Amino acid sequence: MKDFNINMTEGKLFPKIVKFTVPVVLAGILQLLYNASDMIVVGKFAEPGSLGAVGATSSLINLIVNVFIGLSVGGCVVAARYYGQNNNGGVCRTSNTAFLISLIGGFFLAVIGFFAARPMLSAMGTPDDVIDRSVLYMKIYFIGLPGNMIYNFGSAVMRGCGDTRRPLIYLSTSGLVNVILNLIFVIVFKMGVAGVALATIISQALSAAMVVIYMIRTDAPCKISLKTLKISKKELMMIIKIGLPSGIQGSVFSISNVLIQSSVNSFGSVVMDGNTAAVNVEGFIYVSMNSVAQAAMSFTSQNYGAAKFDRIRKTVMECAALAAGVGIAMGMLAYVFSPYILRLYINADLPDPLVIQTGQLRLSVIATTYLLCGVMDTLSYSVRGIGHSTLSMVVSLIGACAFRIFWIYTVFAADRSLATLYLSYPISWALTASAHLICFTLMFKKERNKILQLKEELS
Numbered sequence: 001m002k003d004f005n006i007n008m009t010e011g012k013l014f015p016k017i018v019k020f021t022v023p024v025v026l027a028g029i030l031q032l033l034y035n036a037s038d039m040i041v042v043g044k045f046a047e048p049g050s051l052g053a054v055g056a057t058s059s060l061i062n063l064i065v066n067v068f069i070g071l072s073v074g075g076c077v078v079a080a081r082y083y084g085q086n087n088n089g090g091v092c093r094t095s096n097t098a099f100l101i102s103l104i105g106g107f108f109l110a111v112i113g114f115f116a117a118r119p120m121l122s123a124m125g126t127p128d129d130v131i132d133r134s135v136l137y138m139k140i141y142f143i144g145l146p147g148n149m150i151y152n153f154g155s156a157v158m159r160g161c162g163d164t165r166r167p168l169i170y171l172s173t174s175g176l177v178n179v180i181l182n183l184i185f186v187i188v189f190k191m192g193v194a195g196v197a198l199a200t201i202i203s204q205a206l207s208a209a210m211v212v213i214y215m216i217r218t219d220a221p222c223k224i225s226l227k228t229l230k231i232s233k234k235e236l237m238m239i240i241k242i243g244l245p246s247g248i249q250g251s252v253f254s255i256s257n258v259l260i261q262s263s264v265n266s267f268g269s270v271v272m273d274g275n276t277a278a279v280n281v282e283g284f285i286y287v288s289m290n291s292v293a294q295a296a297m298s299f300t301s302q303n304y305g306a307a308k309f310d311r312i313r314k315t316v317m318e319c320a321a322l323a324a325g326v327g328i329a330m331g332m333l334a335y336v337f338s339p340y341i342l343r344l345y346i347n348a349d350l351p352d353p354l355v356i357q358t359g360q361l362r363l364s365v366i367a368t369t370y371l372l373c374g375v376m377d378t379l380s381y382s383v384r385g386i387g388h389s390t391l392s393m394v395v396s397l398i399g400a401c402a403f404r405i406f407w408i409y410t411v412f413a414a415d416r417s418l419a420t421l422y423l424s425y426p427i428s429w430a431l432t433a434s435a436h437l438i439c440f441t442l443m444f445k446k447e448r449n450k451i452l453q454l455k456e457e458l459s
Contacts, residue, residue, distance in 0.1 A: 005220070006162030008302040009084055013311060014318055021295045021322075023164035027171045028287030032280070034175040034203070036344075038196045039280050041182045043273070043345045046192040051345065052269045053133035054193055055276025056126050059257040061141065064113050066250030068105040068149060072098070072156040074243020076294075077301045077385060078235060079160030079222065084305030091221035093232040095157050097239065099215070099224050100231050102153035106146030113142030124262045127269050137193045144201020147208035154211035157222050159298055170210040178203035242384060245393035252397050256404040263408060263421055267358075271418070274358025277345035281338070281359070282366055285330040289374030292323040293381040300385030309448045316382045316440065323378045327371030334367040358418065365422040372429035376400075379436035388443045395439055399432030 006020055043051035075098035082090030117138035118131075126134055155167035178199050185195025215224045264275045296319035303311045334341065342359040376396075383392040407424040 005083075006164075008080075008162060008299045009306040009308055009311065013299070013314055017292075017295050017299065017315070017318060017322070020162065020164055020298065021291050023168040024159070024291035024294055025288050027164070027168040028291055029284055030168070030171055030175050032283045032287060034178045035283070036280055037179045037182050038200065039276065039345055041186045042193060042196050043277070045187050050130075050133055050193050051276055052272030053130040054137055054196065055272060055279065056121065056124070056130065056134045056261065056265065057138045057141070058279070059254055059261045060117075060120050060124065061113070061138065063251055063254035063258055064116070065109055065145065065148075066254055067244070067247035068102070068109060069152060070245070070247020070250050071101055071105070071239055071243035072153045073246045073297070073384065074239035074241070074389070075101075075153055076156040076160040077242045077297065077389075078238045079157045080162075080298045080301035080385075081305040083161045083221065084302035088221040090235070091157075091161060092223060092228060093235045094160075094239070095215060095222040096224050096228050096230060097232050097235045098153045098157050099150070099212075100229065101236075101239070102149040103146060106149035109149070110142045110145040113145065114139050117142070124258060125265045127265060127272075130269055130272070133193045137197045140194060140197035141200060144204050147201065147205035150208035151204060151211050154208070154215060159294065160301070161220065161222055162298070162302075163220075166214060167211075170207045170214075173210065174203040174207035177206055242387070242389045245389040246384060249393040249396050249401075253401050256401045256408075259405060259408050260421060260424070263412065264418075267418065270354050271358050273346070274342070274355040275362060277342050277355065278338075278359035278362035278366075280345070281334055281341055281363065282370065285327060285334060285367060285370050286373065288326050288330055289323045289370070290377055292319050292326065292374065293377035295319055296378045297381035297385040300382050304386050304447070307451050309444070309451070312382075312386065313444065316378070319382070320375050320378045323374030324371045327374040331367040331370040335363050338363045338367075361418055362422055365419065366425050369426035369429070372426055372433055376429050376433035376436060379433060379440050383436060383440050383443060386443055386447050388439070391439055391443065392436070395435045396432055399435050400428040403428045403431060
């Protein structure tokens with residue numbers, strides 16, 4: 001099989017960062033296009049309120065699954081570190097351990113999500129006219145969660161080894177299936193939100209199958225087989241040490257997002273539709289910037305394993321600049337063309353001006369300042385890449401999550417407007433990015449001095 005892996009420890013950095021990032025960006029955009037097709041199809045062809053019903057579930061789904069998604073980040077970092085050390089055995093043990101974690105975790109979360117759907121949506125104050133559809137969507141989605149977990153863990157290990165192309169190929173194939181099934185289930189069979197959910201889990205199962213087939217057949221270090229398929233205690237502890245703080249961070253972040261979604265829900269189902277559409281548009285900006293942050297994490301991890309600290313510093317600087325540039329360009333485009341983009345998500349036969357107005361308001365505040373989020377993520381992921389995932393978690397939780405919760409119960413409580421609610425995002429990004437910059441500078445010096453001291457002792 002063709003070798004798509006990138007050696008991040010040698011050669012010019014920026015071309016390799018771009019080579020790594022572009023497939024991740026395309027994969028993320030494709031994923032969002034498929035998600036957007038879910039939203040567009042359900043918004044245009046299902047009964048009114050269905051768009052908000054699907055959107056109301058996203059923060060809850062993230063709350064439940066983010067711990068295990070965080071562990072996949074740990075798998076990426078550990079695999080990258082071993083790959084940078086040319087330790088193929090370590091990569092193999094990491095791959096097998098990550099696969100079993102994804103399989104076990106996927107089934108565990110499927111049960112939790114299925115039975116927790118209605119009580120949690122009720123606690124969020126989901127309106128009565130959409131809650132039944134939201135519950136149905138969540139239950140079907142969680143039935144297919146094992147496939148989602150397997151794809152995420154498998155593709156994370158591949159990225160750690162520098163292979164970002166295969167995950168893109170697998171996602172492209174499964175996403176095309178998702179779009180076709182959306183059209184068939186919703187338009188032809190009139191299945192509404194159930195059809196969108198069913199199309200999603202079938203396509204996720206397909207992407208998982210392709211990842212597993214590759215990892216079984218490959219001769220690359222990330223190979224899995226029945227002979228090697230076991231959880232390695234050493235690699236498990238490393239994955240947990242790096243990934244669990246990331247997962248906890250994601251889940252606690254979701255708590256603040258659940259509170260924000262609950263606040264949006266209080267404005268009614270029409271506002272929920274507009275908010276959901278804008279969030280979907282923002283996703284295209286986010287995944288593009290976050291792909292640069294993933295590059296920063298993988299490059300810092302491989303070069304940390306190779307003890308090449310000059311390349312680590314240069315990686316972070318170039319990735320932060322690239323993420324900011326992407327955020328500025330895409331954010332302004334989203335804001336300028338928002339009236340036209342948002343209309344794609346609503347039923348032309350039943351237009352409601354408030355849907356467009358809500359979406360434009362959100363994009364005017366968030367899309368235009370999204371570069372701050374890109375810089376924040378790049379710095380945060382770089383801190384994880386050099387082994388300080390817990391510090392990254394604590395800073396992010398205080399600077400972003402806790403601040404947003406504080407904002408909701410103080411500033412928003414005093415001025416209950418959507419503009420006030422949305423302002424919590426850019427302010428929290430700016431504060432957290434500044435804190436992460438300080439942390440990276442300090443931890444970089446600490447790790448570099450530790451390696452230099454070790455080399456002196458050995459010589």
